[in-house]
Amino acid sequence: MPEALPEPVLTARAMREADRRTIEELGLPGRVLMETAGRGAADVAARMLGTVAGRTVVCLCGRGNNGGDGFVLARVLHARGARVHVVTLADVSAMSDDAAANYRLLEQLAAADASGRLHLHRLDALVGLDHLPPADLYVDALLGTGLSSPLRSPIRELVQWLNERAAPVLAIDIPTGLDSDTGEVLGAAVAATRTVTMGALKVGLLLGEGPRLCGAIDVIEIGIPRHVLEQVARQPGCAWRATDALIRQWLPRRAHDAHKYSAGMALVVAGSREFTGAPVMAATAAARIGAGYVLCACPSDVRPILATKLTEVALLGLPETERGGIDQEDAFDVLDGWLERARALLVGPGLGRHPDTQRFVRALLERTQLPTVIDADGLNALVGFTDLIREHAQGRWILTPHTGEFRRLAGEVDLTRRIEVVQEYARAWGCVLLLKGMPSVVGWPDGTVWINATGNPALATAGTGDVLAGLCVGLVAQGLPPAQAAVCALHVGGAAADRYAAHYGTASMMALDLLAHLPVVLRERFDR
Numbered sequence: 001m002p003e004a005l006p007e008p009v010l011t012a013r014a015m016r017e018a019d020r021r022t023i024e025e026l027g028l029p030g031r032v033l034m035e036t037a038g039r040g041a042a043d044v045a046a047r048m049l050g051t052v053a054g055r056t057v058v059c060l061c062g063r064g065n066n067g068g069d070g071f072v073l074a075r076v077l078h079a080r081g082a083r084v085h086v087v088t089l090a091d092v093s094a095m096s097d098d099a100a101a102n103y104r105l106l107e108q109l110a111a112a113d114a115s116g117r118l119h120l121h122r123l124d125a126l127v128g129l130d131h132l133p134p135a136d137l138y139v140d141a142l143l144g145t146g147l148s149s150p151l152r153s154p155i156r157e158l159v160q161w162l163n164e165r166a167a168p169v170l171a172i173d174i175p176t177g178l179d180s181d182t183g184e185v186l187g188a189a190v191a192a193t194r195t196v197t198m199g200a201l202k203v204g205l206l207l208g209e210g211p212r213l214c215g216a217i218d219v220i221e222i223g224i225p226r227h228v229l230e231q232v233a234r235q236p237g238c239a240w241r242a243t244d245a246l247i248r249q250w251l252p253r254r255a256h257d258a259h260k261y262s263a264g265m266a267l268v269v270a271g272s273r274e275f276t277g278a279p280v281m282a283a284t285a286a287a288r289i290g291a292g293y294v295l296c297a298c299p300s301d302v303r304p305i306l307a308t309k310l311t312e313v314a315l316l317g318l319p320e321t322e323r324g325g326i327d328q329e330d331a332f333d334v335l336d337g338w339l340e341r342a343r344a345l346l347v348g349p350g351l352g353r354h355p356d357t358q359r360f361v362r363a364l365l366e367r368t369q370l371p372t373v374i375d376a377d378g379l380n381a382l383v384g385f386t387d388l389i390r391e392h393a394q395g396r397w398i399l400t401p402h403t404g405e406f407r408r409l410a411g412e413v414d415l416t417r418r419i420e421v422v423q424e425y426a427r428a429w430g431c432v433l434l435l436k437g438m439p440s441v442v443g444w445p446d447g448t449v450w451i452n453a454t455g456n457p458a459l460a461t462a463g464t465g466d467v468l469a470g471l472c473v474g475l476v477a478q479g480l481p482p483a484q485a486a487v488c489a490l491h492v493g494g495a496a497a498d499r500y501a502a503h504y505g506t507a508s509m510m511a512l513d514l515l516a517h518l519p520v521v522l523r524e525r526f527d528r
């Protein structure tokens with residue numbers, strides 16, 4: 001089976017280092033990289049146009065190498081018959097060497113070409129924009145990874161002008177004004193129909209405003225070797241994105257001679273008087289993703305309620321203190337045998353925050369060696385006890401906080417640097433840290449970080465976190481290491497949400513709908 005490869009997601013610094021090493025160590029000239037980048041971008045532009053001959057393209061080009069990519073694209077589309085208007089803000093003397101060389105090529109062409117299909121416009125401030133003909137496609141080659149501060153004039157006004165055009169916009173490498181490391185808008189930013197990015201995905205395309213501003217993304221392979229990309233991807237702030245092929249490779253397969261125990265037993269400790277839905281969603285998700293035997297342990301007086309809602313999931317009642325929390329010692333009498341037989345544990349959904357219950361949760365986590373998913377009120381029981389994570393996680397735990405739960409655990413953190421933050425805490429706590437959000441991000445204890453590739457706003461509905469926790473424990477119960485289980489659960493859960501949204505939109509989904517769509521998604525997309 002060919003080794004499926006994850007996609008590197010790089011910071012501007014890592015990308016520049018990859019460029020530099022390819023040019024200086026491998027000896028591939030920057031000019032060749034730019035030619036390849038520009039030609040790749042021209043192919044994307046041609047696909048957007050449908051036909052090229054006779055169509056009008058307006059290219060806005062900056063003075064750096066992003067502009068250089070734009071000059072190459074302009075030359076290629078002109079060669080294929082388009083009517084091309086190239087707009088520059090800087091004099092050629094202020095351009096980078098590779099950009100200037102490509103600009104001079106265009107000057108030669110414009111002088112030699114009698115067809116009148118190539119026009120170079122040197123823009124002073126914004127005078128002259130109105131003389132441009134309406135275009136079938138606009139190309140944003142103003143700024144790329146070189147953006148270093150909020151947009152200055154006249155680029156800022158040019159971006160606003162561009163956003164008022166009716167025709168589609170193709171952004172080169174990254175929409176101008178978008179910070180390629182954080183996805184923040186620096187002053188103003190291009191709202192692109194499509195973004196063609198060079199060499200590898202940039203972090204800023206996937207975080208913050210990136211998904212909204214970059215439209216569909218094409219990654220152009222421009223000659224930077226995979227091993228160089230993999231090496232620079234180890235720099236802080238960089239991440240990976242899973243592909244369907246990789247997830248297909250990781251997902252467990254049910255053995256032909258499986259029985260319900262060998263297919264993996266998941267023990268879910270969840271539920272309380274206040275929350276009788278969370279355990280249902282979590283336990284059902286564990287069974288639906290393929291665990292052979294799911295057991296749900298809940299406070300005794302909740303058990304009759306869950307029994308009416310769960311059929312395939314077996315139930316265990318946990319004794320309670322007279323104060324209403326779970327009684328630690330008596331609970332272990334009930335649980336110990338099952339903790340020996342289960343292959344994975346999930347603690348938290350809907351457990352509530354009763355002090356007795358929180359003491360029980362901490363004791364349980366110290367007591368078991370099982371790979372464990374800790375979600376919701378399981379996480380709340382660890383607030384102020386993060387030393388317990390450091391001592392016991394040992395790479396066997398998956399923590400699945402949303403932003404609020406994470407802030408309660410870790411204190412005030414700057415989540416505009418969510419990649420670095422997740423990297424830092426996963427490493428410090430020695431656990432798999434799945435920080436939910438848009439997008440969700442998974443940190444491994446070794447510092448590897450994953451950005452989720454699937455999912456959509458349909459997931460913004462109560463209970464999807466419980467389902468996600470159930471998917472995690474269901475995969476671990478089938479033998480998948482916690483690190484891969486967290487990435488797979490996110491990818492597959494998001495894929496189910498994507499299939500739902502494709503059929504029914506993003507407003508009507510409820511958490512259990514995810515599980516209704518999971519079997520088809522497992523079959524169609526993941527060959528299970």
Ligand SMILES: NC(=O)C1=CN([C@@H]2O[C@H](COP(=O)(O)OP(=O)(O)OC[C@H]3O[C@@H](n4cnc5c(N)ncnc54)[C@H](O)[C@@H]3O)[C@@H](O)[C@H]2O)[C@@H](O)CC1
Nearest residue numbers: 033037064065066143144145146147148149150151152173
């Ligand atoms: N080495 C190469 O030949 C390659 C370069 N590539 C392209 O080159 C780009 C990076 O090129 P550069 O490093 O030259 O940087 P850019 O072309 O992104 O822009 C840098 C220029 O913009 C100016 N600038 C920065 N912040 C500004 C602001 N807030 N307002 C106005 N002007 C601002 C800077 O003074 C600098 O001169 C990538 O995005 C990519 O498109 C890729 O094609 C890979 C190959």
Ligand SMILES: Nc1ncnc2c1ncn2[C@@H]1O[C@H](COP(=O)(O)OP(=O)(O)O)[C@@H](O)[C@H]1O
Nearest residue numbers: 402436437455456457459460462463464465466
């Ligand atoms: N707009 C969105 N786009 C993609 N995923 C989202 C969005 N909003 C929420 N999610 C996902 O939905 C889940 C919500 O989890 P959580 O907040 O714990 O919900 P609950 O606690 O109600 O189950 C997370 O996996 C989160 O990443």
Ligand SMILES: [K+]
Nearest residue numbers: 140143174176
């Ligand atoms: K750009």
